[in-house]
Amino acid sequence: MKDGRFICLGIESSCDETAAAIVSDGRDILSNIISSQIEIHRVFGGVVPEIASRHHLTQINSVIETALEEANIGFEDVDLVGVTKGPGLVGAILIGLATAKGLAFTLAKPLVGVHHIKGHIFAAMLQDKTLKPPFLSLIVSGGHTDLIDVRTPQDMELLGHTRDDAAGEAFDKVARVLGLDYPGGPEIDRLAGEGDPRAVHFKRVMLEEGSLDFSFSGIKTGVLNHHNNERQAGRDVCIPDIAASFQEAVIDVLAEKTRIALKKTGHRVLTMGGGVAANKGLRDRMVKVCEDEDVRLILPHPGLCTDNAAMIACAATLDYRAGIEDWLDMDANAVIPLG
Numbered sequence: 001m002k003d004g005r006f007i008c009l010g011i012e013s014s015c016d017e018t019a020a021a022i023v024s025d026g027r028d029i030l031s032n033i034i035s036s037q038i039e040i041h042r043v044f045g046g047v048v049p050e051i052a053s054r055h056h057l058t059q060i061n062s063v064i065e066t067a068l069e070e071a072n073i074g075f076e077d078v079d080l081v082g083v084t085k086g087p088g089l090v091g092a093i094l095i096g097l098a099t100a101k102g103l104a105f106t107l108a109k110p111l112v113g114v115h116h117i118k119g120h121i122f123a124a125m126l127q128d129k130t131l132k133p134p135f136l137s138l139i140v141s142g143g144h145t146d147l148i149d150v151r152t153p154q155d156m157e158l159l160g161h162t163r164d165d166a167a168g169e170a171f172d173k174v175a176r177v178l179g180l181d182y183p184g185g186p187e188i189d190r191l192a193g194e195g196d197p198r199a200v201h202f203k204r205v206m207l208e209e210g211s212l213d214f215s216f217s218g219i220k221t222g223v224l225n226h227h228n229n230e231r232q233a234g235r236d237v238c239i240p241d242i243a244a245s246f247q248e249a250v251i252d253v254l255a256e257k258t259r260i261a262l263k264k265t266g267h268r269v270l271t272m273g274g275g276v277a278a279n280k281g282l283r284d285r286m287v288k289v290c291e292d293e294d295v296r297l298i299l300p301h302p303g304l305c306t307d308n309a310a311m312i313a314c315a316a317t318l319d320y321r322a323g324i325e326d327w328l329d330m331d332a333n334a335v336i337p338l339g
Helices: 038-042 049-071 090-107 116-127 167-177 184-192 217-232 239-265 280-293 310-321
Strands: 007-012 017-024 028-036 080-086 111-115 135-140 145-152 155-161 269-273 296-298
Touching (some): 007 049, 007 090, 007 310, 017 310, 028 049, 080 116, 080 310, 116 145, 116 269, 135 239, 145 239, 167 184, 167 239
Parallel strands (some): 269 296
Antiparallel strands (some): 017 028, 145 155
């Protein structure tokens, strides 16, 4: 405890970002440090799990020290240690988890393991300090596309999820087909602003009536087939037009499913999270959806959409205040259901 504030040290290492943050009273970010591995994995066109784990191992201590220094506190001021326990790359998660356990044991402080998606959900509470459940959350990232009915921080229902490729995964795969740089999502978003979203029609897969699940593998395949057919026919391929048309198709599905979920739940607040939630085209469309449905929209800053430890500290504090605490035998879990 420092100056009457409850201090949580958050640690995140589920994929390719080594992150540590200090959050006061669950809402105030005192520091949020991220060591990115984008340049390391760029040459491979995607995240290599073993390399990611090694980078976490070499960076995590310095990232934590920097977070403490920026927050102007010491280890003795920490009241709680929160850490991602899954899902994600199990080797990467283990680095953060082992570090958090060691700190909790050494400092004699409580430990809370956080579901990675739960962190993304409650990043919105860092953006808007008045926010509290219930609300609908759309999480769109490289590994997840989920619609979640958030009733309380501990009571959530997964309304819909991806049945194949997550939206972010589809963005990266399409970017690779188009010869774009890694990571592909931001490149497609940038090029979409230069292209015509009506130039090429890609099928919008809505699945069976009433379903809130997602499927993006068909859109990805459609882009691949169109690109190959145009090249084989000797026609010029307009990459910005394909990028814009692909992005529009994905956004159409995300927007319509979200609209259905809002009507089904009756929620008057929508939040977004995950790396793809930083996509400008998606953010603009969700503003329109919420205006049409008279729903309040909370969009975290792009820096809070991507993987970070402040969101983990926020979620850990919420759970701890609800009486949830983990033991030192807590294990990493690459695949763990929400809730």
